[in-house]
Amino acid sequence: MLCGIDVGGTHTDAVLIGPEGVVACAKLPTNHDDLLASIREALSSIVAVAGPAAIDRLTLSTTLTTNAIIEGTADAVGVLVSGGPGIDPEAYRQGGHYHVLAGAIDHRGRETAAVDLDAAKAAVDAWLAEGLRAFAAVTKFSTRCPDQELALRDLLAGRADCVSLGHEFSGRLGFGRRIATACLNSAVWRVYNRFCDAVEQSVADLGMTAAISVLKADGGTMPLSVSRTQPVQSILSGPAASVMGIIAVCDIAEDSVILDIGGTTTDIAVFAAGAPLIENEGIAIDGRPTLVRALRTRSIGVGGDSAVTVSRLAIEVGPRRFGPPMALGGKVPTLIDALNVQNVIAVGDPRASYQGLLDAATPHGFDPEEVAEAAILNAVNQIRSEVAAVVREINDRPVYTIFELLEGRQVRPTRVYVMGGPALALSALLQDAFSEEVIVPESFAVANAIGAALARPTFSVELFADTAAGRLTIPSLGVARSVSGNYSQAAAEGEAGASLRDYLASIGADVDDAPIETVELSSFPMVEGQELAGHNIRVACQVRPGVSGAYKQAVSKQC
Known part of the structure; x- marks a missing residue:
């Protein structure tokens, strides 16, 4: 059987799937301080149902690498670059440890100037003295001839913990994207490999022998062993799980919008004639264009646990999240609390939700019901407005699906598929906001974990x-x-x-x-x-x- 675990911003979802369908599932709070603990707890709940021997393959979707970059916990990287004639490599500078070397390879892969290994050694010696252990080496046209990058790797042999080479990520040209990709890969290498060590130990402790894979940004999987050398590919695997989940649980043939409403964000994707769109050249990570192919998604800070803020001028939801809803012991009222007060759902202690909104509403002359209604409307309108913006952007220029280039074709969604924990609660309100038909799949609460479990290698x-x-x-x-x-x-x-x-x-x-x-x-x-x-x-x-x-x-x- 196949097991999928999706570590989201608020919840960690797990499913076990056999030939007859979903055998077991779990939804647990995500421990942001220890993502591994969340995975271990979710996996333990699945093993308790089926036993360790029943699981043949485990696929993980994790926010680990994304968090490391956003939160600034990634390693500093020493970057060695040679460009030769043409664009100055300084235009693609990454961080404070970036050295441009003499050396050149032409577009046919012929070396026209030898790389300056003496200068490279001097730069590396200085960086090692500062404590750097992660490096990247990128030369222009290395996809046509990787010899200079390989020589730089040999120079670092035995002295570096990680060396990412530009030609290893893609055969596509794009010097700046290649530099950014190699640099980011080395930056997250250490934190990601520690995570892999712990995952393998946890699986062994549970008596499992399952093959372990990781979901990539493009919606495919890679073995955990392969992901150790290319952790950058796991960035944005969460939104990818949403897309693969809807592909798994529904047969989509038309232009559609996909909404995955989680606790922290809402992920938006668009399908054209049943096929998801993809960032064919590569996504931008932390503002830097890369060669990491990814399904085209957009995330906004509206989710079930998004904070409700009240002023005399506006009542808004998100983008910040300060913890769980007050109904579950949180300290700040959230969208879930607003839905509780409006009797749309019944989560935890509705009295705590009411008191939280009362405290937020009274200083500004509102009552809790008014605030709850306005907050829900604000959340729905934010989602609707962002969907409209995404569709406009798609129709402004040619885009790629996973099958083909779409040029001269307008995407006109006729359905909106909604998944995630609050999906059912918000479905009627979303139907009022959208002219398109709104559909909530049967497995809406754990569809992302199903997507992780069933995704095939790419x-x-x-x-x-x-x-x-x-x-x-x-x-x-x-x-x-x-x-x-x-x-x-x-x-x-x-x-x-x-x-x-x-x-x-x-x-x-x-x-x-x-x-x-x-x-x-x-x-x-x-x-x-x-x-x-x-x-x-x-x-x-x-x-x-x-x-x-x-x-x-x-x-x-x-x-």
Whole structure:
């Protein structure tokens, strides 16, 4: 059976899914000071129902890396960069330990200037003396020839705890994005690997032998062992779990809006003709564009535990959260308290909710019922306004779904799917606010954990072959070898697909449930003088996001 755990800002959800459907589920408060404790408690509750041997695979969705970046607890990183002619690498400076080296590789992967290893060693020595142990090395066009990055890694061997190389994250070009991605990866490496150590120990302590995976930002999974070297891929896995959850529990074919209303935020996603949109070039993290592919989502600070603030001018919900609702022992009235007072729900102690809103309302001449009604309306209107803004942005420029580029097509949602703890309570109010049909799936409360459990592995490879230079690289797999002058486009496509298939098999993925598709195939003649010197061939293959077909039938309902 498959187990999925989603660690959210307010609750940690867990589900166990077998061939017959959901076997067990749990929803527990998230311990922000110890995310591992939340996972351990959720997992223990599932094991208590089914036993440790029943769980074949465990998939986690965690906010750990996102929190480390936002809260400033990530490591300082020493960044070594060489750019050569063209854009000044200083334009992409990351942090206070950033050194630009002499050295250059051209667009065909030819070294035109050797990297200055002496200068690199001097910079590294100084950083080590300051206590740095995390590093990143990025050279322009390293996807075409990684030799200079590999030389910098060798220089750091035995002296660094972590070295992230730019060419390892994607075959796509984008010097600035590559620098930011490598830097962020090293910044979160230590905190993430400590978390992995603890997860593996907890699983062993419970007597489990399940394979452990982590949900990525693009809605796919990667083995925990692989995620140790690329923790940056786990950023924004929470919103990804929401999208994969709705794919798992509903068969969506139309333009739609997805709302996951949690305790801290509401995550918004848009589907075009049943397919989620994706940030194809990569998301921005902490304001820095990266190469991390992610499902396109938007989060706003409106959730069940969002604080209600009252003044003579306005009654508002969010964006801050100060703890649980007063009905559950909190100190500040929240949206849940407002819903309690309006008798929309019955959570905890309604008298505490009433008293909290009374104390907030009285100084400004309101009564608790007025404040509750206005707070609920404010929350619903914020969600509606943000959805409208997201749809406008999508229609302003071409966007990608997980299947294709949409150009010249307007997305016009006809349904709004709502999930998360407060979904059912807010559904009627949301229906009043939206002209589209509002639908709450049967498994609305734990759909994100279902999405984590059923998500299948995703991976992409880009193969570059320069037959004139006799060179072939597959950057994300670390492949670099020579090729003959008659190496063909068809051979390149076959090798890219076979390499991806072999990689998936090596990480234990079910290759039959992970269809490989070619998304880019090109070959350009290269002329030197007046003669054909060879071809520049590029192939991109991927396994796109999706859920396990064998289990989807067990959890999917008519929505």
